[in-house]
Amino acid sequence: MLKMQQINKIYRTELVETHALREFNLSVNEGEFVTVTGPSGSGKTTFLNIAGLLEEISQGQYFLDGVNVVGLNDKERSRLRNEKIGFIFQSFNLIPDLNLFENVDVPLRYRGFNAKERKRRIEQALEQVGLAARMKHLPAQLSGGQQQRVAIARALAGEPKFLLADEPTGNLDSLMARQVMELLKNINKQGTTIVMVTHDAALARCGQRNIQIVDGQVCDFSLYDKNPQASAFENPQTAASTTTTAASIA
Amino acid sequence: MFNYYLRLAWKSLWATPVVTLLMLIAIALGIGSAMGTLTIYHLMSADPIPEKSAQLFAVQLKSYDNKQSSWGMNDGYPLQITHQDAVNLSHSSVAVKQTPMVRTGFAVQTDNPDIAPILKSVRAANSDFFAMFNAPFAYGSAWDKNSDQQALEVTVIGAKLNQQLFGGGNNVGKILYFDQKAFRIVGILQAWQPTPQYYDVNNGAFRTGEQIFIPFALIASNKYRSWGNNNSYKNEEVNTFDEKLVSESHWIQYWVELKNPQQKNAYQAYLKNYISQQKQLGRFERDDASADLKNVTTWLTYNEVVSEDNNVLVGLSFLLLVVCLVNTVGLLLAKFLRRAPEVGVRRALGASQTQVFLQHLVEVSLLGLTGGLLGILLAQLGLWLLKNNYEQYQLLTDMDITMLLTAPVLAIGSSIIAGLYPAWKICRTQPAVYLKSQ
Ligand SMILES: Nc1ncnc2c1ncn2[C@@H]1O[C@H](COP(=O)(O)OP(=O)(O)O)[C@@H](O)[C@H]1O
Ligand SMILES: [Mg+2]
Numbered sequence: 176m177l178k179m180q181q182i183n184k185i186y187r188t189e190l191v192e193t194h195a196l197r198e199f200n201l202s203v204n205e206g207e208f209v210t211v212t213g214p215s216g217s218g219k220t221t222f223l224n225i226a227g228l229l230e231e232i233s234q235g236q237y238f239l240d241g242v243n244v245v246g247l248n249d250k251e252r253s254r255l256r257n258e259k260i261g262f263i264f265q266s267f268n269l270i271p272d273l274n275l276f277e278n279v280d281v282p283l284r285y286r287g288f289n290a291k292e293r294k295r296r297i298e299q300a301l302e303q304v305g306l307a308a309r310m311k312h313l314p315a316q317l318s319g320g321q322q323q324r325v326a327i328a329r330a331l332a333g334e335p336k337f338l339l340a341d342e343p344t345g346n347l348d349s350l351m352a353r354q355v356m357e358l359l360k361n362i363n364k365q366g367t368t369i370v371m372v373t374h375d376a377a378l379a380r381c382g383q384r385n386i387q388i389v390d391g392q393v394c395d396f397s398l399y400d401k402n403p404q405a406s407a408f409e410n411p412q413t414a415a416s417t418t419t420t421a422a423s424i425a
Numbered sequence: 426m427f428n429y430y431l432r433l434a435w436k437s438l439w440a441t442p443v444v445t446l447l448m449l450i451a452i453a454l455g456i457g458s459a460m461g462t463l464t465i466y467h468l469m470s471a472d473p474i475p476e477k478s479a480q481l482f483a484v485q486l487k488s489y490d491n492k493q494s495s496w497g498m499n500d501g502y503p504l505q506i507t508h509q510d511a512v513n514l515s516h517s518s519v520a521v522k523q524t525p526m527v528r529t530g531f532a533v534q535t536d537n538p539d540i541a542p543i544l545k546s547v548r549a550a551n552s553d554f555f556a557m558f559n560a561p562f563a564y565g566s567a568w569d570k571n572s573d574q575q576a577l578e579v580t581v582i583g584a585k586l587n588q589q590l591f592g593g594g595n596n597v598g599k600i601l602y603f604d605q606k607a608f609r610i611v612g613i614l615q616a617w618q619p620t621p622q623y624y625d626v627n628n629g630a631f632r633t634g635e636q637i638f639i640p641f642a643l644i645a646s647n648k649y650r651s652w653g654n655n656n657s658y659k660n661e662e663v664n665t666f667d668e669k670l671v672s673e674s675h676w677i678q679y680w681v682e683l684k685n686p687q688q689k690n691a692y693q694a695y696l697k698n699y700i701s702q703q704k705q706l707g708r709f710e711r712d713d714a715s716a717d718l719k720n721v722t723t724w725l726t727y728n729e730v731v732s733e734d735n736n737v738l739v740g741l742s743f744l745l746l747v748v749c750l751v752n753t754v755g756l757l758l759a760k761f762l763r764r765a766p767e768v769g770v771r772r773a774l775g776a777s778q779t780q781v782f783l784q785h786l787v788e789v790s791l792l793g794l795t796g797g798l799l800g801i802l803l804a805q806l807g808l809w810l811l812k813n814n815y816e817q818y819q820l821l822t823d824m825d826i827t828m829l830l831t832a833p834v835l836a837i838g839s840s841i842i843a844g845l846y847p848a849w850k851i852c853r854t855q856p857a858v859y860l861k862s863q
Contacts, residue, residue, distance in 0.1 A: 224857040229773055250777045257775020268770045272440050282774040284429050329774070 176337065176368050177203040177226060182235030184221055184391075195221040197391040199235070203370060205336070208363040210382035211372045218391040219372045220341055226370065227260050227339045228252045240336060257285050261330030261367075263340040267322040269314035275301060275325050276310040282333045300328035304358060320351030327358060331367075338362065340371040344378060356381055426780070427787065434788035437764075444760055448753050449796045455749030456800025456836045458742040461807045464828045466739045469631070469731040473619040474559060477682075478721035481557060482689070484679040485717045486510055486700070489658040490710040496658045498727070502717050503656065503675045504627055508645070511677040515551065515641075519695040520681035521688065522557045525641050526550035527677050528628050529649040531604040533637065535590050545586070546652055547603070548625075548635040549644050555581065555612075557682050558624060563587075565597035565612035568640060572611075576642035578603075581612040583636035606647070608639065623721050625678055626728045628653050651676045673708075681718070689718065750843040757847040761785060768851055769859035782852040789844025790837055797836020804832070 184196040195218045203209050213219050224230040225237065228244060237244050240259055244252065261282075269278050279300055283293040301307045304324035306317075314322055323343060330338055340359070344352035356378060363369050371382065379385050387394040438445045472478050485502035488510065497503030506514075511525035530546040554560070555567040568579040580601060587593055590601070600607050621630035643649060648666040657663075657674040683689040696716035703709045719727055768781055776784075 227773065229857040230855070250779065253772070253775055253777035253780075256773070262773045268766070268773075270767050270770060272436055281771060284426070285771075285775040285777075285780060287426075333775075 176205040176207070176240060177201070177370070178236075178238040179226075180236040182225065182237065183233045184218070184225060184230070185233045195391055196225070196232075199392060201386065201393055203368060205368055206363070206366055207384060208360070208369045208382040209371070210379040210385045211370060211388060212374060212376070212379050212385060213388035213394070215374075217388045219388050221391075222388060223339050223341050223370065223372055227262055228256045253285070257282055257333065259336050261333065261335040261338045263323070263326050263330050263338065263343045265342040265345040267314070267319070267326045267346070269322055269325055269329075271314055274311050274313050275306060275317075275328075278314065278325060279329045279332050282329065286333055296332045296334075297328075300332040301325070303331065304328045318351070319347050320354060323347060323351070323355050324358065327355070327362075331362065336368060338367050338369045338371075340369065342372055342374065344373065344375065352378070426783070430784045430787035431791065433784055434791045437788055438792065441760060444756055445792070448756050448792055449799060451749040451752050451756075452793060452796025452836070452840055453799035453803055455746035456797050456832070456839070457803030457807065459739075459746040459835065460800060460804035460828070460832050462735070462739045462742040463831070464804065464808060465811075466731065466735055467828055468620055468825070469735060470725075471620060472722060473621055473623045474721060477557075477559065480682055480684055481721050482681050482683055482692075482718040483724050484514065484681060484696070485719070486696075486709075487711065487713065487715050487717075488673070488675075488703075488709050493658050497656075497675075500717070500727075501713075504678075504728075505654065505656070505675040506677050506679050507673055507675055508670045508677055511641075511679055512645075513699065514679060517695060517699075519688075519692050521684055522553040522682040523680065524551040524554045524557060525677050525679050526554065526625070527641070527644060527651050528625060528635065528653045529644065530652045531649070533586075533590075534602040534605075536600065540590065542602075543589075545637055546635050547637040547639060547649075549639050549641045549649065551641050553682070554638065555614075557680060558619065560617050561615040563613050563615045564595040565610070568611050572640050573642055576640055576646040578606055578608045578643065579611045579640065580608040581614060581638040582610060583614045583634075584616040586636035587613050603637075603639070621725060621730050623725055623730075624680060625653070626725070626730060627678075630725070630728070630730045645670055683718075693718065746839065750839055753840065753843045754846060757789065757844055758850065761847045761851040762854075765851065765854050766859040768854060769856035772856035778852045782848050785848035785851055786841065786844060789840055789848060793837045793840020793844070794833065796840060797833055800836055801829075801832045 179199055179201045182196055182199040183194070184199075186193040186195055199218075199222065201222075211219050211222070221230070225232055226239075228239070232245065235245075239255065242255065244255065247255070270281070273281075276297055279297045280293055283296055288296070297310075298307060301310060304327055306321060306324055306328065309317070309321075314325065317325065323346075327343075338359070343359070344355050347355060352375075359369060359371065360381060369382075371378075373379050474481065484506065485497075485504070486506050487497075487502055488507065489496045489503070495501045506525075515523060515525055517523075527549050528546055529549055530544065532542040533545045534540065534542045548554075551573050552567045552570060555562070562581075563584060565581075567581060568577070571577070572579050580603070582590075582601070584593075587596060590596075591599070595613070597610055597613060599610050601610060602608070618634055622628075622632065622634050623630065650666075653676065655674050655676040657672065659673040661672055663669050663672045663674065681692060683692055693716070696718075700709050700714050700716060704714065725731070768776075771781060772778075
């Protein structure tokens with residue numbers, strides 16, 4: 176489903192070079208629910224953005240659903256992203272001017288479905304997250320948990336194979352967080368591959384597999400497969416340690 | 426997708442009504458001033474008779490005496506000629522077609538006693554006038570040469586007067602009373618209004634033209650007075666109309682049609698010859714007494730029908746348009762960049778850069794179209810005010826089809842240019858940057 180080999184990602188600003196991912200290797204199989212943990216600044220979001228084709232890689236190979244994405248142009252990447260990937264963000268990122276129906280409609284528009292098909296999918300997706308009755312509401316009229324459920328509906332409406340979630344419960348209280356997690360688990364049961372970044376050890380255990388990113392590298396595979404009681408943070412590899420090197424000023 | 430972009434644009438413009446209003450005002454002001462001045466310029470500088478403008482010539486004679494160092498226009502030629510010269514020139518047959526002319530006027534009545542007499546301005550000219558200036562006939566034709574020579578009381582009237590007096594239709598053969606004299610209608614023109622009215626600019630190049638035409642010879646026989654300029658360099662007794670006819674007063678316009686350079690040369694030779702003849706009679710005293718021929722386009726420039734001020738005004742108004750557009754660019758840039766997070770979300774959900782670019786371009790075009798339409802209304806309002814307050818601009822007020830088509834192109838074109846950079850800028854933003862800031 177997802178295969179990354181020897182990926183390097185370097186951010187260059189005027190003064191510093193940040194090696195956000197280094198020699199990064201990861202495979203995710205179809206139908207898996209993988210959780211990603213790691214210290215702040217270790218490269219989790221960078222990994223998700225690369226996985227979701229929002230950022231280009233500096234070096235390495237990335238196969239998404241069998242397609243080599245290195246060298247694809249913006250149009251091809253956007254198409255792939257639209258068809259295969261659903262995004263869920265920590266801060267929901269609903270478009271405030273659009274009501275729920277229109278928010279869920281966004282990815283379907285870019286897919287090019289006709290009006291009838293879009294309506295069917297939107298209603299079905301909102302049904303699935305239990306918000307079908309509030310289609311005409313604006314995001315601001317909903318609670319955080321509800322907003323995140325709309326974001327999930329939006330990610331699901333295009334029926335992507337692959338759901339990428341960056342701390343989806345980070346802005347939610349624990350009750351709402353549980354509801355969202357239940358939803359994600361259900362979605363995974365129906366066959367969608369999920370990669371979820373979280374810093375909550377308890378939530379990290381919800382997945383089938385947890386990986387830890389430290390300093391831009393995958394640190395530990397299959398932690399919970401072997402030892403379901405362990406937590407990523409019980410023996411932390413302390414300190415966010417992205418190396419920054421002073422770049423020579425030409 | 427276009428409909429979707431249009432809906433998003435509509436929402437977006439309404440989401441920030443104040444900014445939208447500011448941008449609309451900026452675009453409307455810029456377009457309005459540019460369109461207004463451009464319309465005036467376009468109509469003023471139009472060639473009123475492109476098919477013949479190089480073959481029609483105004484005749485000027487430097488006939489004044491040595492007491493003046495120079496008289497008339499800057500080049501030393503008066504705009505008009507004397508009545509006696511006009512009569513003399515019209516006896517020659519060197520020019521293919523020719524006409525002396527002058528604007529006069531009188532009270533007009535019909536047989537219908539219900540219609541009160543109306544005071545009308547009138548053009549006295551020779552029968553060649555209509556063929557020379559391509560005046561199109563709806564009914565009948567020009568009067569014949571005999572009427573020119575015999576000073577017969579015949580008339581050609583314009584479509585507008587025909588409508589006003591008779592409610593339209595073929596009224597050739599009917600009688601009109603001009604200062605109580607009976608004139609027979611021999612021809613009725615179609616609607617005809619050369620703009621500028623080049624053949625008589627000293628009465629205002631942008632006034633509506635005369636609706637009544639009569640043989641020039643009637644000026645002398647019926648003692649019709651000029652309703653235009655009369656200029657004289659000479660201190661001479663002019664008490665009676667007959668004295669005026671033989672005076673050195675300049676009040677007649679003279680036009681000839683010369684189809685090619687040979688004809689022009691021949692006519693110039695003829696004029697030279699005419700001047701030396703007149704010298705023997707004691708007129709045209711000056712050593713540099715001479716004649717000049719100016720074709721229609723030269724004539725319009727010479728008379729400053731399009732004034733220098735006007736060019737400056739067009740330049741300034743386009744400068745204003747640029748200033749307004751630069752402001753709009755600034756506002757658009759601020760507005761679009763504030764929407765970067767939303768664009769980031771759209772990109773994450775599968776929008777390509779091109780799609781983001783197009784979405785914003787549609788928004789800009791919608792804005793430009795609306796602003797442009799407002800601008801056209803503004804320009805129309807300005808022109809309407811001009812029309813109603815200044816008689817000499819009566820003909821300038823109506824945008825012709827070229828201008829009406831230019832306006833929206835200019836409006837949308839310039840707003841797209843204004844919007845290109847902001848739209849490009851926003852589509853190039855890295856989506857990840859905005860999604861990461863959490
Ligand atoms: N656009 C960027 N430009 C420069 N440096 C960046 C950019 N995005 C991330 N980084 C750096 O890359 C490293 C990894 O960031 P990130 O992937 O956001 O970490 P995490 O999500 O694990 O907290 C950090 O040191 C961060 O400062
Ligand atoms: Mg992060």
